Amino acid sequence: MRAPRDDRPPTIHDVAREAGVSLPTVSRVLTGSTPVSKKRRDQVLAAMKRLGYRPNGAARALVQGRQPIIGIVTPDVTYGSAQMVRSAERAARNAGYVVTVSVIDPYDLTRADTSLDVLLAQPIVGVIVLDFDRYDLKDLAEKLAGLPVSTISSGGDDHLRHVVVDDRRAARELTEHLLALGHKTVHHVSFPGPHGHPHPRELGWRDALIAAGVPVPTPIQIDPTLEGDQYVRAGRPSVNELLRDPSLTAVFCGNDQIAFGVMRGLTDAGLSVPQDVSVAGIDDEPLAEFWGPALTTYRLDFDWAGAAALRALLQPEETNERAASSTFGLVVRDSTTKPKG
Amino acid sequence: MRAPRDDRPPTIHDVAREAGVSLPTVSRVLTGSTPVSKKRRDQVLAAMKRLGYRPNGAARALVQGRQPIIGIVTPDVTYGSAQMVRSAERAARNAGYVVTVSVIDPYDLTRADTSLDVLLAQPIVGVIVLDFDRYDLKDLAEKLAGLPVSTISSGGDDHLRHVVVDDRRAARELTEHLLALGHKTVHHVSFPGPHGHPHPRELGWRDALIAAGVPVPTPIQIDPTLEGDQYVRAGRPSVNELLRDPSLTAVFCGNDQIAFGVMRGLTDAGLSVPQDVSVAGIDDEPLAEFWGPALTTYRLDFDWAGAAALRALLQPEETNERAASSTFGLVVRDSTTKPKG
DNA sequence: CTGAAAGCGCTTACAG
DNA sequence: CTGAAAGCGCTTACAG
Numbered sequence: 001m002r003a004p005r006d007d008r009p010p011t012i013h014d015v016a017r018e019a020g021v022s023l024p025t026v027s028r029v030l031t032g033s034t035p036v037s038k039k040r041r042d043q044v045l046a047a048m049k050r051l052g053y054r055p056n057g058a059a060r061a062l063v064q065g066r067q068p069i070i071g072i073v074t075p076d077v078t079y080g081s082a083q084m085v086r087s088a089e090r091a092a093r094n095a096g097y098v099v100t101v102s103v104i105d106p107y108d109l110t111r112a113d114t115s116l117d118v119l120l121a122q123p124i125v126g127v128i129v130l131d132f133d134r135y136d137l138k139d140l141a142e143k144l145a146g147l148p149v150s151t152i153s154s155g156g157d158d159h160l161r162h163v164v165v166d167d168r169r170a171a172r173e174l175t176e177h178l179l180a181l182g183h184k185t186v187h188h189v190s191f192p193g194p195h196g197h198p199h200p201r202e203l204g205w206r207d208a209l210i211a212a213g214v215p216v217p218t219p220i221q222i223d224p225t226l227e228g229d230q231y232v233r234a235g236r237p238s239v240n241e242l243l244r245d246p247s248l249t250a251v252f253c254g255n256d257q258i259a260f261g262v263m264r265g266l267t268d269a270g271l272s273v274p275q276d277v278s279v280a281g282i283d284d285e286p287l288a289e290f291w292g293p294a295l296t297t298y299r300l301d302f303d304w305a306g307a308a309a310l311r312a313l314l315q316p317e318e319t320n321e322r323a324a325s326s327t328f329g330l331v332v333r334d335s336t337t338k339p340k341g
Numbered sequence: 342m343r344a345p346r347d348d349r350p351p352t353i354h355d356v357a358r359e360a361g362v363s364l365p366t367v368s369r370v371l372t373g374s375t376p377v378s379k380k381r382r383d384q385v386l387a388a389m390k391r392l393g394y395r396p397n398g399a400a401r402a403l404v405q406g407r408q409p410i411i412g413i414v415t416p417d418v419t420y421g422s423a424q425m426v427r428s429a430e431r432a433a434r435n436a437g438y439v440v441t442v443s444v445i446d447p448y449d450l451t452r453a454d455t456s457l458d459v460l461l462a463q464p465i466v467g468v469i470v471l472d473f474d475r476y477d478l479k480d481l482a483e484k485l486a487g488l489p490v491s492t493i494s495s496g497g498d499d500h501l502r503h504v505v506v507d508d509r510r511a512a513r514e515l516t517e518h519l520l521a522l523g524h525k526t527v528h529h530v531s532f533p534g535p536h537g538h539p540h541p542r543e544l545g546w547r548d549a550l551i552a553a554g555v556p557v558p559t560p561i562q563i564d565p566t567l568e569g570d571q572y573v574r575a576g577r578p579s580v581n582e583l584l585r586d587p588s589l590t591a592v593f594c595g596n597d598q599i600a601f602g603v604m605r606g607l608t609d610a611g612l613s614v615p616q617d618v619s620v621a622g623i624d625d626e627p628l629a630e631f632w633g634p635a636l637t638t639y640r641l642d643f644d645w646a647g648a649a650a651l652r653a654l655l656q657p658e659e660t661n662e663r664a665a666s667s668t669f670g671l672v673v674r675d676s677t678t679k680p681k682g
Numbered sequence: 683c684t685g686a687a688a689g690c691g692c693t694t695a696c697a698g
Numbered sequence: 699c700t701g702a703a704a705g706c707g708c709t710t711a712c713a714g
Contacts (some may be wrong), residue, residue: 010707011706012708021684023707027710030708030709033635034684037684046558052487055707056463056707060462060708061464061708061711062397062706064690068463072564082423082570085418086418088446089443089444093459098460099441099442100439110690115434122410122439123397160699184365260628286570286571286574287628290573290602292633293541322594352691352692362700364692365694365700369700371692374694381700397693400691402706403692403693403708404691404694404706405693684713687711690708691706693705695704696704697701698703
């Protein structure tokens with residue numbers, strides 16, 4: 001039944017024999033759980049080196065009942081999610097965990113299923129779901145049932161540990177900023193939400209328009225199957241649709257990438273930003289301030305959120321945090337101004 | 342010794358009892374290795390559902406001797422590495438593996454050590470190292486000794502399975518493009534290589550200048566500890582250094598992000614691109630074509646490379662591939678032109 | 683400080 | 699098609 005020795009890497013057993021000590025002794029120098037005499041410790045260390053021994057995480061995990069792996073599920077790899085992944089990864093590593101990232105496209109459920117199954121077949125401690133808003137909640141919740149899950153979303157869900165990055169509020173404030181400048185209304189190129197539902201960013205935009213009692217233009221939808229780094233491509237063509245409304249003076253875009261594309265499209269159409277049309281994004285990517293004109297946008301707490309989601313997962317008692325750091329807020333730059341005339 | 346039942350999730354054993362079948366039967370419906378009668382299969386499935394059973398990957402891994410996890414080590418999360426991670430992840434998933442990503446900063450070896458140790462303590466099949474050029478080879482190779490490793494680098498290493506994305510050639514061709522336009526020489530803002538060594542992109546630039554017999558300006562170094570998405574910030578300040586040389590007419594930047602920052606800095610200094618100074622990047626990020634002016638750059642085979650590195654890891658016999666697809670090559674846009682006069 | 687033994691949850695020949 | 703048993707590599711009480 002046992003595979004021939006050479007097929008498998010050396011085990012603790014080989015090390016023990018090589019070092020002339022018992023199995024538990026090897027284990028002890030590995031874990032440091034119990035003191036081991038210097039002499040034996042050195043023998044063991046030398047034997048490990050000679051054999052090229054590497055501990056088998058699966059075996060260790062089996063015994064200890066849990067494995068230091070945390071799964072991260074993200075709908076795409078945009079600036080924001082990359083930031084959250086990075087900060088969650090850093091926090092996880094500091095806590096002794098390793099992070100496994102699965103990009104699960106809410107618009108490609110067949111592949112998504114495979115991805116999730118592969119992820120969930122791993123011995124993981126729990127799962128962090130980024131931009132939870134974009135998933136069809138029931139499906140995902142069912143799949144994850146029984147596992148510790150922490151989510152980052154715009155609103156939070158009472159049934160799950162969650163961290164709130166308030167996209168909806170950000171979108172509302174951004175829209176209010178444009179209205180306050182004197183625009184009669186604000187158009188919107190929307191970031192895709194879950195199947196058939198608007199993203200909270202679209203809801204926040206709508207909130208502001210309705211509260212102000214101004215007309216609500218039909219939002220322009222971009223192709224939801226675009227890859228995360230291709231949103232900029234969606235911006236340019238959407239300009240054609242925007243320009244059908246001659247009253248256009250201000251656009252709020254579902255993220256900075258889309259805004260970059262829209263600005264480019266407007267320029268190509270002979271319009272200037274912000275003189276003819278004001279444009280705002282959301283995310284505050286590093287390039288936003290370097291664009292010409294520098295982009296008005298909204299800084300979200302991505303760095304904070306990743307780490308907070310990890311805390312929520314590991315320490316449920318202190319859960320359900322809400323972004324409150326000073327890095328959250330409107331960033332007014334050069335791409336928005338008063339309407340002409 | 343056994344932990345109280347309620348502390349641990351249900352096992353195959355619980356399912357077997359609940360379903361009134363034997364242990365191997367449950368295992369068989371799980372793996373599909375052997376046919377199971379419809380009646381029992383249904384009983385088992387129902388029991389699993391009732392109990393919320395989820396297979397324990399660690400146990401499975403232990404038995405099978407290998408675990409479907411592949412580690413990816415990357416120095417940062419820039420556009421190129423994000424692309425490679427994505428394509429490797431996709432290929433891995435299709436092959437039934439899950440991918441674990443560790444961002445390991447070549448300039449922060451203390452943290453790097455922890456990261457690597459956590460990663461290597463996991464039961465992984467092998468490791469893919471992205472942008473291998475940026476690491477201090479000996480250290481890393483020693484750590485990874487004995488594990489299957491595949492690398493993506495500019496040159497390849499005979500001791501390791503590797504995939505070549507020829508940065509050096511790309512940098513050379515880009516520099517040649519600028520020289521061919523009539524520039525007397527080309528300045529360089531360099532992308533950080535491994536400690537104390539130039540990155541292949543810098544070498545390629547130097548190759549071209551030396552081959553052309555033109556003077557080689559001192560390359561401008563950016564802060565190597567910058568995060569991957571912050572390179573754009575390095576571009577602007579480097580303009581001050583560039584402008585010390587009054588003969589400046591062309592700059593090749595170590596990546597597109599740096600080029601964006603440099604273009605911004607030049608504009609801020611009252612110079613126009615490309616009339617006063619030509620600027621080229623390397624990577625061809627999605628934004629390169631949307632920038633004003635659209636950036637001349639070099640498209641590298643990131644998508645291909647990630648998948649190829651996975652193949653090299655899993656099928657060493659067909660290893661050591663070299664980028665050859667049609668997506669590899671110079672992309673001339675608006676940011677480069679002939680020198681004035 | 684050290685060793686013999688049991689057990690983590692699962693899969694895989696083996697024998698029907 | 700099905701069940702009893704061994705074993706994957708490691709850790710952890712237990713007994714000295």
